[in-house]
Amino acid sequence: MRELAWQDTFAGALCFWGSFGYFEDDGNEQFLRAVYRALKPGGRFVLETLIAETLLPLFQERGWQQIGETLLLERRWYDYVQSRVGTEWTLIHEGKSETQTTSIRIYTYRERCKLFGRVGFVLGDAYDTRSRQPFTFGARRLTVGAQKPAQENME
Numbered sequence: 001m002r003e004l005a006w007q008d009t010f011a012g013a014l015c016f017w018g019s020f021g022y023f024e025d026d027g028n029e030q031f032l033r034a035v036y037r038a039l040k041p042g043g044r045f046v047l048e049t050l051i052a053e054t055l056l057p058l059f060q061e062r063g064w065q066q067i068g069e070t071l072l073l074e075r076r077w078y079d080y081v082q083s084r085v086g087t088e089w090t091l092i093h094e095g096k097s098e099t100q101t102t103s104i105r106i107y108t109y110r111e112r113c114k115l116f117g118r119v120g121f122v123l124g125d126a127y128d129t130r131s132r133q134p135f136t137f138g139a140r141r142l143t144v145g146a147q148k149p150a151q152e153n154m155e
């Protein structure tokens with residue numbers, strides 16, 4: 001995922017739900033650079049994600065939900081030093097359980113903007129994913145658009 005074979009090929013790319021942030025910072029930046037290279041000049045990239053400003057005000061250390069015949073238990077923790085949320089997912093189905101652990105980097109809005117800028121993207125509008133209103137503190141999730149410039153800066 002950090003190395004895409006295409007260059008100047010696609011008019012657009014999407015990255016939705018919790019699929020950005022599983023790598024370390026260098027790997028996350030490599031992924032964005034790969035997307036940037038794969039886009040045609042003027043191509044657009046849309047990222048929908050959690051950021052610190054959307055996640056931390058609502059953060060809960062534990063949660064559970066019933067999904068059909070399966071019970072999902074979640075134990076979460078926030079690593080303040082690494083800015084990562086760890087989650088232990090336990091699925092219980094027909095008396096058997098399976099546990100998986102994940103860790104995802106949670107960027108602030110400012111960190112996300114700087115990361116996009118380092119890669120070369122020009123940021124567009126940012127929205128609250130659910131309400132589709134302009135992004136503000138208290139939004140549940142962030143959707144942000146970015147564009148590869150129509151012409152590369154030749155400096």
